[in-house]
Amino acid sequence: MRCLLFIGVFSGLWGTLAVAHAASPEVNGYVSSRTSFTRAKVTGLLPTEDLPQWTELLELNAQLKVPYGSKGSFVYADVSAILQGGIDAHGLDAEGQEVSLNARDFKITQPAVSINELYLLHEYAPWLNFLIGKKRLTWGSGFSYNPTDLLNVRKDPTDPTFQRAGAWMTRVEVPLEKYTLTAVFAPSVLKQVAGLPYQYVLWPDWDKQDDQAHYQAVLRFYALVADADLNLMLFFGNRYNDAFESKFRYGLSFSRNFFTDYEVHLEALFHTGTARDYVDASCVSSGLAALGCAQEQRSPLEKRHLNSSEIYSKVLVGMRRQFADESMLSIEYLFQQDGYNAEQYQTLVNGLDLLRQARREGLPVNRIPGASAFLGGTSQDGNPARFSFEPQRRHYLFATFQKPRIKNDFTAQLVLIANLEDLSTLWSPSVQWSATEWLTLSLLGFLPAPGLNAFGAKTATPGEFITEYANVPFRFRAMFEARLFY
Amino acid sequence: MKKVIHLLTLLALPALAAEPTVNQLLAKYDSIMGPLSFEAQTQMTATREDGTSRTYVMKMLKKDNDKFRIYFAEPSSVKGQEVLRNGDNLWVYIPNLKRSTRIANRDSFQGGDFNNADVLRVNYQIDYHGTLIPSDSEDTYCVELKAKNPDTAYDSIKLYIRKSDLMPVKGQYFGTSGQMIRSAAFSDYQEFEKGYTRPAKVVMQNEQVKARKTELITKSITLKVDVPVQRFTQSDLGK
Numbered sequence: 001m002r003c004l005l006f007i008g009v010f011s012g013l014w015g016t017l018a019v020a021h022a023a024s025p026e027v028n029g030y031v032s033s034r035t036s037f038t039r040a041k042v043t044g045l046l047p048t049e050d051l052p053q054w055t056e057l058l059e060l061n062a063q064l065k066v067p068y069g070s071k072g073s074f075v076y077a078d079v080s081a082i083l084q085g086g087i088d089a090h091g092l093d094a095e096g097q098e099v100s101l102n103a104r105d106f107k108i109t110q111p112a113v114s115i116n117e118l119y120l121l122h123e124y125a126p127w128l129n130f131l132i133g134k135k136r137l138t139w140g141s142g143f144s145y146n147p148t149d150l151l152n153v154r155k156d157p158t159d160p161t162f163q164r165a166g167a168w169m170t171r172v173e174v175p176l177e178k179y180t181l182t183a184v185f186a187p188s189v190l191k192q193v194a195g196l197p198y199q200y201v202l203w204p205d206w207d208k209q210d211d212q213a214h215y216q217a218v219l220r221f222y223a224l225v226a227d228a229d230l231n232l233m234l235f236f237g238n239r240y241n242d243a244f245e246s247k248f249r250y251g252l253s254f255s256r257n258f259f260t261d262y263e264v265h266l267e268a269l270f271h272t273g274t275a276r277d278y279v280d281a282s283c284v285s286s287g288l289a290a291l292g293c294a295q296e297q298r299s300p301l302e303k304r305h306l307n308s309s310e311i312y313s314k315v316l317v318g319m320r321r322q323f324a325d326e327s328m329l330s331i332e333y334l335f336q337q338d339g340y341n342a343e344q345y346q347t348l349v350n351g352l353d354l355l356r357q358a359r360r361e362g363l364p365v366n367r368i369p370g371a372s373a374f375l376g377g378t379s380q381d382g383n384p385a386r387f388s389f390e391p392q393r394r395h396y397l398f399a400t401f402q403k404p405r406i407k408n409d410f411t412a413q414l415v416l417i418a419n420l421e422d423l424s425t426l427w428s429p430s431v432q433w434s435a436t437e438w439l440t441l442s443l444l445g446f447l448p449a450p451g452l453n454a455f456g457a458k459t460a461t462p463g464e465f466i467t468e469y470a471n472v473p474f475r476f477r478a479m480f481e482a483r484l485f486y
Numbered sequence: 487m488k489k490v491i492h493l494l495t496l497l498a499l500p501a502l503a504a505e506p507t508v509n510q511l512l513a514k515y516d517s518i519m520g521p522l523s524f525e526a527q528t529q530m531t532a533t534r535e536d537g538t539s540r541t542y543v544m545k546m547l548k549k550d551n552d553k554f555r556i557y558f559a560e561p562s563s564v565k566g567q568e569v570l571r572n573g574d575n576l577w578v579y580i581p582n583l584k585r586s587t588r589i590a591n592r593d594s595f596q597g598g599d600f601n602n603a604d605v606l607r608v609n610y611q612i613d614y615h616g617t618l619i620p621s622d623s624e625d626t627y628c629v630e631l632k633a634k635n636p637d638t639a640y641d642s643i644k645l646y647i648r649k650s651d652l653m654p655v656k657g658q659y660f661g662t663s664g665q666m667i668r669s670a671a672f673s674d675y676q677e678f679e680k681g682y683t684r685p686a687k688v689v690m691q692n693e694q695v696k697a698r699k700t701e702l703i704t705k706s707i708t709l710k711v712d713v714p715v716q717r718f719t720q721s722d723l724g725k
């Protein structure tokens with residue numbers, strides 16, 4: 001079935017493009033192999049049973065652009081076929097000893113198609129164009145993280161260039177010399193198989209999870225004023241990637257160069273209420289309390305501020321500078337008002353600690369209401385993420401330093417993500433070698449550092465300190481990537 | 487004696503009258519190297535310290551004095567990348583990022599020895615004050631240019647212009663310290679359109695790392711193209 005889908009998608013793309021009245025089709029893409037080793041942290045709060053230590057990901061990417069009609073109209077596709085597999089997951093046995101779980105059937109061995117972008121853009125006139133399909137739109141000025149990005153698959157801040165997948169939408173845009181007005185309607189993809197969507201907006205009758213329409217609508221006004229990029233965004237969404245219903249949200253972004261070489265930017269999102277899950281402390285105070293909640297079929301997670309009238313903000317400010325030797329430094333600070341405070345983070349850790357105890361006791365953790373939400377989830381859409389950034393606290397720092405040509409075609413980069421409350425950090429050094437004009441080899445590392453115990457939460461037993469980046473299911477990760485462009 | 491002097495003065499007048507002013511020289515340079523609107527196919531080859539090189543194929547679009555757009559076509563690893571100038575603003579669109587970010591005028595252009603302003607901001611009349619100074623050759627004028635604002639590529643430039651046809655011959659480019667950073671050699675003068683001749687080849691030599699140089703070749707150029715102003719907006723990048 002999946003093979004047929006692969007063949008169907010690619011032959012469909014080629015067919016569409018062949019039928020189109022092509023002026024001069026452009027084709028390019030790449031073949032990529034990523035081999036990674038992740039040293040599992042089996043004693044941590046998060047389960048590692050589904051985390052193979054060795055993974056291999058093969059990606060065949062094709063990007064096709066076929067202009068037609070007037071000069072500005074075209075059909076575009078950016079599609080990846082992905083095959084990945086993993087071996088050697090580790091966990092704990094009944095005696096608490098680390099064991100290999102080779103016999104497990106890992107879900108990630110399934111092939112998938114990632115339709116990163118697939119759209120038709122028709123330009124009626126230079127000042128009016130219409131787009132339908134899937135496209136990654138990023139209006140915000142943030143480099144590592146975009147608070148106003150409510151549409152796209154989340155990107156990996158340790159490698160913002162990795163995630164290419166956008167959102168399905170229709171878009172009308174009126175571009176003028178200094179201003180642009182954009183209207184977008186993005187329906188939620190509710191059902192898909194192997195990355196191929198087949199149900200939008202409403203749940204199908206055979207799996208009616210609710211009767212609501214799931215969508216996000218956006219109006220965006222862009223202005224180039226005083227040599228600055230200014231975006232004002234108005235969102236109205238209903239159950240689009242979160243639990244908000246009929247919700248207005250307001251976004252803005254700003255970017256400008258100061259003192260010729262310093263790019264300074266700000267990006268912010270404002271809304272009333274928050275869709276964040278908070279842990280019910282009464283459900284996680286002890287094992288008995290958790291059992292009580294489970295018996296009542298009461299989830300320990302609640303969206304207690306969903307309909308709050310309080311205004312919540314998510315603000316990112318940053319600067320970027322390229323130096324004379326072409327090295328680049330980017331520093332950004334993120335504030336998210338709905339992040340957990342110390343007490344709320346402690347209750348989250350309490351819940352995770354209870355789940356860990358339940359797993360060790362051999363209890364069916366997956367059947368506990370809310371357990372999967374506790375452990376977080378990953379999007380089914382887009383490329384498989386190297387690192388999933390879901391900030392839990394309120395204050396973060398991102399820093400990226402990149403130095404090209406440390407020797408010939410070698411580029412070195414260091415990315416740091418820091419939780420400024422518990423001072424835990426994630427370091428991601430990498431070296432990239434552009435061996436030829438068509439081959440790039442990269443070696444990347446991911447190294448979490450626990451920060452200061454005094455600022456972390458503490459588990460009940462055995463009384464270990466937990467900080468955000470100490471609470472990842474691996475001790476370190478190393479990855480080698482070969483990308484061949486064509 | 488007076489009659490002789492008078493006669494000599496009369497003889498010298500046509501020559502003096504033919505001597506172009508600095509503004510005329512700069513206007514001519516700008517019209518050659520940065521015509522008001524054009525579409526060009528170009529190729530840039532950057533030679534690095536180790537002797538290896540990288541070649542890029544680009545399409546360039548220019549409109550008015552302050553709108554410029556570049557589309558990279560080769561190699562495959564940068565295909566789809568775009569650079570845009572609108573006024574004093576520069577952006578680069580990276581296909582893998584699926585978005586544009588701002589860049590500065592003095593940043594290196596695609597890692598070569600040109601910087602962004604060298605390619606995207608060829609309007610010396612607007613950006614520099616010029617003074618005629620003695621040239622190192624009888625066949626050339628030498629114009630010394632001083633930057634009017636910090637958005638320019640260099641703090642000063644010495645531009646050598648051939649007397650016979652006012653074509654640029656060489657340039658020397660200086661940083662804030664007064665040290666020569668780059669030097670350029672203009673050659674392969676070709677008439678791309680009737681009445682429009684320009685050097686098809688510019689070699690920019692890195693004067694700080696002598697093994698490095700970058701060659702920019704104009705393959706074809708069409709003047710007075712009618713491009714909508716929307717092609718020079720940030721919203722159009724990557725479209």
